[in-house]
Amino acid sequence: MRTPPDIPRRIIDWFAANGRELPWREPGFPAWGTLVSEFMLQQTPVARVIPRLAEWLERWPTPEDLAKVPAGEAVRAWANLGYPRRALWLHQAAVEITERHGGIVPDDVDALLALTGVGDYTARAVSVFAYGSRHPVVDTNTRRVLARAIDGDGEPGPPSARRDLAALENLLPDDLVDAHAFNAGIMELGAIVCTARNPRCDDCPIADACAWRRAGYPPFEGKRKTVQKKYEGSDRHVRGLIMAELRAAHLPVTVREINSLWADAAQRDRALAGLVADGLAVQQEQGYVLP
DNA sequence: GATTCGTGGAC
DNA sequence: TGTCCAAGAAT
Structure with a gap:
């Protein structure tokens, strides 16, 4: 050319x-x-x-x-x-x-x-x-x-x-x-x-x-x-909701609080497990915090 | 090489 | 209104 x-x-x-x-x-x-x-x-x-x-x-x-x-x-x-x-x-x-x-x-x-x-x-x-x-x-x-x-x-x-x-x-x-x-x-x-x-x-x-x-x-x-897959309702969406909560909180975010963010339990658990695996969330006794 | 991974603005 | 797309990298 x-x-x-x-x-x-x-x-x-x-x-x-x-x-x-x-x-x-x-x-x-x-x-x-x-x-x-x-x-x-x-x-x-x-x-x-x-x-x-x-x-x-x-x-x-x-x-x-x-x-x-x-x-x-x-x-x-x-x-x-x-x-x-x-x-x-x-x-x-x-x-x-x-x-x-x-x-x-x-x-x-x-x-x-x-x-x-x-x-x-x-x-x-x-x-x-x-x-x-x-x-x-x-x-x-x-x-x-x-x-x-x-x-x-x-x-x-x-x-x-x-x-x-x-x-x-x-x-x-x-x-x-x-x-x-x-x-x-x-x-x-x-x-x-x-x-x-x-x-x-x-x-x-x-x-x-x-x-x-x-x-x-x-x-x-x-x-x-x-x-690009649709964002609305995707795993990334749920991860994003959880991360926003973790960023805003200065105390551990409880499981109850995380449960209130998304109704679908299976998808919620998948997102949270993914965040933990990625090192973006850490589990403590009282709940989850940033690393 | 194909998928996954946030968030928001522009059209 | 929904789709597209934005100085990518890791897996």
Whole structure:
């Protein structure tokens, strides 16, 4: 597939002029802050992350500060960001950084990948955005831009780290500063212009080079990512109700209180057992508490 | 590779 | 109103 050589340059220039001012893009923002922000941004929109991130960094300015409090404090401060296991994992990562890296967030992708809760995206995002190293960083926004502009598809297929990283590496500038700006810029383009629904192609710096647009926006026919199950009435729903109760309580939550949250006993027990297995709830004599 | 895992806003 | 989707990771 033909790829105009100036696509990276145009995205870099567009990003310099149109990128949002976000906390983690401010000069001098600490690597720890970048790591925390990336954990929070895993499946949670930017607007909801910003206030929680500020609180978090004020309370725990370094990994060591977080590592020395109980994990339950992290889960409580996570509030309603969703997927509370991420709070548990971030706390564990802080412990690992304190024990294995002298309290300094590592800059090496492999060292980052070894941290709990850090995967292909987060490891590279921290290495690149916090430390300026040169790696492809591929998130859902980038995957969508590549699918459309390069492959001519309306949607990216199911993610594959190997393929996705190779696809971005093909476009990644050699220069360190340019590579950083391109990684950030293509993500930003996917986030605010090349959006999943109603893309704003009139504002796109590479619209004239976009394979999907050139082909007349054909409907997507490839394999779609698995559809999200309905939340209402699901196990996740019940887990969420229990977690909200645990976060709000400063005394053990009794079985009676948990029973009042959901009528279906089998589903309730399944959810509670799952939370205990995940380490998000701990059973005591009087009831359940955060870890 | 397919599933599971919260929460809330946008359309 | 219900569906879609959001800077993913672990299993």
